[in-house]
Amino acid sequence: VEAEAAVAAPGSELAALLGDEAVLDGSDPVWSRDATETRGIEGRADAVVFPRSADEVARVLAWCYEHDVPLTPRGGGSGFAGGAVPVEGGVVLALDRLGSVRAFEPLLWRMHVEAGVSTKRVQQLARESGLLFPPDPGAPEQSQIGGNIATNAGGPHAFKYGVTGRWVTGLEAVVPPGEMISVGGPVRKDVAGYDLKSLLIGSEGTLGIVTAAWLRLMPAPEAAYPVVGIYDGTEAGCEAIERVVGSGLVPAALEYLDGGSLAAAGGSFPGGVPTGAGFMVIAEADGSLDEATRQRDELVEVLGEEVLAVVTPEPAELWRWREGVAFAVIAQRGGKSGEDVVVPLDRLAEAIEETVEIGRRHDLVACSWGHAGDGNVHANFVVDPRDEAELDRARAGAEELFAMAIRLGGSISGEHGIGWTKRGWLERQWSPRAVELHRELKRVFDPKGLLNPGKKL
Numbered sequence: 001v002e003a004e005a006a007v008a009a010p011g012s013e014l015a016a017l018l019g020d021e022a023v024l025d026g027s028d029p030v031w032s033r034d035a036t037e038t039r040g041i042e043g044r045a046d047a048v049v050f051p052r053s054a055d056e057v058a059r060v061l062a063w064c065y066e067h068d069v070p071l072t073p074r075g076g077g078s079g080f081a082g083g084a085v086p087v088e089g090g091v092v093l094a095l096d097r098l099g100s101v102r103a104f105e106p107l108l109w110r111m112h113v114e115a116g117v118s119t120k121r122v123q124q125l126a127r128e129s130g131l132l133f134p135p136d137p138g139a140p141e142q143s144q145i146g147g148n149i150a151t152n153a154g155g156p157h158a159f160k161y162g163v164t165g166r167w168v169t170g171l172e173a174v175v176p177p178g179e180m181i182s183v184g185g186p187v188r189k190d191v192a193g194y195d196l197k198s199l200l201i202g203s204e205g206t207l208g209i210v211t212a213a214w215l216r217l218m219p220a221p222e223a224a225y226p227v228v229g230i231y232d233g234t235e236a237g238c239e240a241i242e243r244v245v246g247s248g249l250v251p252a253a254l255e256y257l258d259g260g261s262l263a264a265a266g267g268s269f270p271g272g273v274p275t276g277a278g279f280m281v282i283a284e285a286d287g288s289l290d291e292a293t294r295q296r297d298e299l300v301e302v303l304g305e306e307v308l309a310v311v312t313p314e315p316a317e318l319w320r321w322r323e324g325v326a327f328a329v330i331a332q333r334g335g336k337s338g339e340d341v342v343v344p345l346d347r348l349a350e351a352i353e354e355t356v357e358i359g360r361r362h363d364l365v366a367c368s369w370g371h372a373g374d375g376n377v378h379a380n381f382v383v384d385p386r387d388e389a390e391l392d393r394a395r396a397g398a399e400e401l402f403a404m405a406i407r408l409g410g411s412i413s414g415e416h417g418i419g420w421t422k423r424g425w426l427e428r429q430w431s432p433r434a435v436e437l438h439r440e441l442k443r444v445f446d447p448k449g450l451l452n453p454g455k456k457l
């Protein structure tokens with residue numbers, strides 16, 4: 001209680017450390033929520049701090065460690081697992097002010113950025129120099145590179161280019177009890193020591209606070225041509241997906257939307273969808289002009305069997321529409337409760353159909369879309385966020401989705417992480433010894449368990 005009073009009081013010890021304007025009292029609920037807000041998830045921030053440097057981050061963590069106060073790192077708050085929600089109170093550490101690009105060396109295909117730089121800014125800077133930072137999670141204006149690293153975020157183009165971690169060559173992080181470490185750097189290879197960099201990537205702020213990262217870039221492909229196949233149902237659509245993979249083509253993205261998602265979002269699809277549409281596959285050819293053109297023609301052919309329509313929309317228009325799918329689904333009733341389970345590719349059709357069935361069992365409208373090539377199903381229940389009974393049913397449905405993913409040989413999370421929403425489920429997916437090692441690692445990094453408590457485990 002004493003520690004909380006110290007945190008919350010104006011002119012508190014934290015304000016003395018960082019200055020008054022770098023500390024808020026946490027009364028604005030925005031700091032106690034993230035993108036899971038419409039699912040009713042809310043914590044309690046006793047204070048919010050905005051450090052300006054890695055050194056200030058270290059001082060805040062040291063203070064929390066000394067006073068036994070929980071600390072929750074926060075990037076853009078776009079996470080879908082409640083990871084940035086301060087479920088045990090304490091300090092929310094917002095990384096917004098760590099926003100500088102320390103170095104950008106386009107000729108060496110690399111960038112050194114602070115954690116609070118937005119994903120969009122990294123992508124744009126790379127683009128302006130003819131380069132590509134491929135990770136493309138769906139809220140790039142809001143999410144920060146530190147949050148992308150902490151969740152090891154994916155996105156549509158992860159199918160060909162991999163998730164965020166593949167593009168990180170070095171990390172600077174603050175670890176308990178308040179010390180700075182650097183692992184990796186502007187190097188393309190590094191096998192010295194245990195792979196602490198990869199351990200921090202995807203650790204959801206439970207092992208350390210990422211303050212800066214060295215990112216690898218690549219020359220941007222000269223051309224990108226999406227090809228969209230529209231089918232009457234899941235079976236024909238998933239067969240098309242398997243045909244694409246089996247053909248040896250490597251599209252940059254391989255996405256799907258099921259019938260329910262199409263019903264919500266299809267109305268604004270560029271050019272419209274034909275009557276009877278029950279499934280959509282989006283593939284994108286990229287490379288040099290010649291390669292992309294050849295691959296586009298091959299994709300038209302492979303996607304063209306048992307199809308209602310094959311179209312080749314303009315890339316920017318298509319991806320803008322694709323980014324809006326989640327919002328079109330939300331617009332139906334004001335909210336959605338979504339999970340991001342992942343299954344082996346040959347079980348994708350089963351997972352998509354069972355998602356709808358699980359919804360039906362809980363009297364909920366369910367639909368899914370996602371990164372088909374990665375077997376990543378964004379399974380969603382459409383909800384009215386004010387309806388507590390409905391939210392309860394959605395929570396029960398989510399438990400069944402997780403059980404399904406494990407039964408089909410997949411995983412409870414392909415991109416969003418365990419956070420708070422999937423707590424307790426890793427224990428059902430992993431063997432006891434693997435879970436024990438996981439717990440021991442947490443203890444080694446954070447013996448007091450103050451860093452983002454309640455998450456990941």
Ligand SMILES: Cc1cc2nc3c(=O)[nH]c(=O)nc-3n(C[C@H](O)[C@H](O)[C@H](O)COP(=O)(O)OP(=O)(O)OC[C@H]3O[C@@H](n4cnc5c(N)ncnc54)[C@H](O)[C@@H]3O)c2cc1C
Pocket residue numbers: 034035072073074075076077078079080082083084095115136137138139142143144145146147148149150151152153154155156204205206208209210211326415416419452455
């Ligand atoms: C419309 C929409 C579409 C999305 N699409 C995708 C998608 O395609 N793929 C995908 O993977 N995700 C997607 N997401 C989820 C979300 O954007 C990602 O998880 C993103 O990486 C979160 O970044 P953030 O900065 O908002 O992190 P936050 O939400 O603030 O935090 C997420 C987690 O990371 C921790 N964290 C944040 N910053 C740091 C740091 N510097 N150091 C240590 N820990 C930190 C937090 O404690 C928390 O556990 C989507 C979200 C929205 C709203």
